[in-house]
Amino acid sequence: MTQLAGRTAVITGAGSGIGQGLAEEAAARGLRVVLADVDADRVEQVAEGLRAQGAEALAVPTDVTDPDAVEQLAEAATDAYGPVALLVNNAGVETVGRIWELPPERWRRLLDVNVNGVFHGLRSFVPRMGASPEPSYVVNVASVGALATAPLNSAYHASKHAVLALTECAYLECLEQHPQVSVSVVCPGAVRTRIFEDAYVADGSPGSDTWQNTMKGYLEQGGITPREAAAAILDGLGTGFWINTHPDELAIFAGRRAEMLSGQTPPPPPAM
Numbered sequence: 001m002t003q004l005a006g007r008t009a010v011i012t013g014a015g016s017g018i019g020q021g022l023a024e025e026a027a028a029r030g031l032r033v034v035l036a037d038v039d040a041d042r043v044e045q046v047a048e049g050l051r052a053q054g055a056e057a058l059a060v061p062t063d064v065t066d067p068d069a070v071e072q073l074a075e076a077a078t079d080a081y082g083p084v085a086l087l088v089n090n091a092g093v094e095t096v097g098r099i100w101e102l103p104p105e106r107w108r109r110l111l112d113v114n115v116n117g118v119f120h121g122l123r124s125f126v127p128r129m130g131a132s133p134e135p136s137y138v139v140n141v142a143s144v145g146a147l148a149t150a151p152l153n154s155a156y157h158a159s160k161h162a163v164l165a166l167t168e169c170a171y172l173e174c175l176e177q178h179p180q181v182s183v184s185v186v187c188p189g190a191v192r193t194r195i196f197e198d199a200y201v202a203d204g205s206p207g208s209d210t211w212q213n214t215m216k217g218y219l220e221q222g223g224i225t226p227r228e229a230a231a232a233i234l235d236g237l238g239t240g241f242w243i244n245t246h247p248d249e250l251a252i253f254a255g256r257r258a259e260m261l262s263g264q265t266p267p268p269p270p271a272m
């Protein structure tokens with residue numbers, strides 16, 4: 001990994017799953033970590049665990065859908081530990097159900113967390129990171145779902161396509177304005193987390209419960225651990241726009257998408 005020991009990482013969604021794995025892995029590599037999550041108890045517990053092991057860890061309960069809260073997170077991180085070297089916009093949620101069966105507030109909430117949360121992170125942190133001459137890193141967590149689509153999962157797929165596009169734009173804008181800030185996307189495949197346990201499942205959406213259970217089983221059986229995902233993400237810093245946790249899966253999804261776009265064929269059925 002690019003030498004970051006002694007510098008500061010901010011991770012959103014750090015109370016669970018990949019975010020918790022990132023917090024643990026970054027702390028193990030000598031970074032000071034600022035952990036943000038909407039679940040104040042969970043994120044404080046993660047921070048406490050890290051402090052008990054001698055790490056410098058600060059929990060800042062934050063709802064990434066709130067631009068003021070994310071601004072306060074940036075201030076709190078800088079006040080506590082100085083310039084931020086790594087921001088991971090990781091917080092994300094899942095929703096299951098057909099498009100016309102999703103209540104509008106659930107659709108909006110998912111896009112608010114998964115897309116606006118990333119926008120708020122870029123908005124509050126990039127100018128601060130760009131004001132420092134030191135190299136720094138922004139990683140946005142999308143998904144292989146950014147390159148694919150599936151029934152019963154429209155809000156999530158739409159949000160992750162948006163995260164990929166937003167990250168591409170941020171990469172280009174930083175190249176132009178803040179070349180010392182490297183922007184990357186990570187498109188994980190299955191990681192063993194609680195994301196489908198916490199997923200909103202639409203009422204009266206036939207097959208949604210089954211699909212949720214299939215996905216839970218798929219992550220549990222076929223997923224890498226959050227810590228493995230975190231290690232791959234930190235190893236990938238400074239290597240370019242794409243950071244890989246699941247290179248083989250990503251190549252399959254990218255190939256299918258390229259075929260669909262160049263052949264102007266309809267969306268293929270889900271790969272799994």
Ligand SMILES: NC(=O)c1ccc[n+]([C@@H]2O[C@H](COP(=O)([O-])OP(=O)(O)OC[C@H]3O[C@@H](n4cnc5c(N)ncnc54)[C@H](O)[C@@H]3O)[C@@H](O)[C@H]2O)c1
Nearest residue numbers: 013015016017018038063064091092143190191193194195
């Ligand atoms: N698990 C997978 O297989 C997988 C695959 C591809 C991408 N991802 C992405 O990885 C990221 C992390 O997901 P995970 O699987 O670790 O899920 P997770 O449910 O284990 O963790 C997500 C965390 O985000 C927090 N969160 C939710 N809403 C928030 C908000 N408004 N503000 C701040 N924090 C909020 C939750 O409290 C939780 O602690 C997400 O963006 C997800 O889409 C996960």
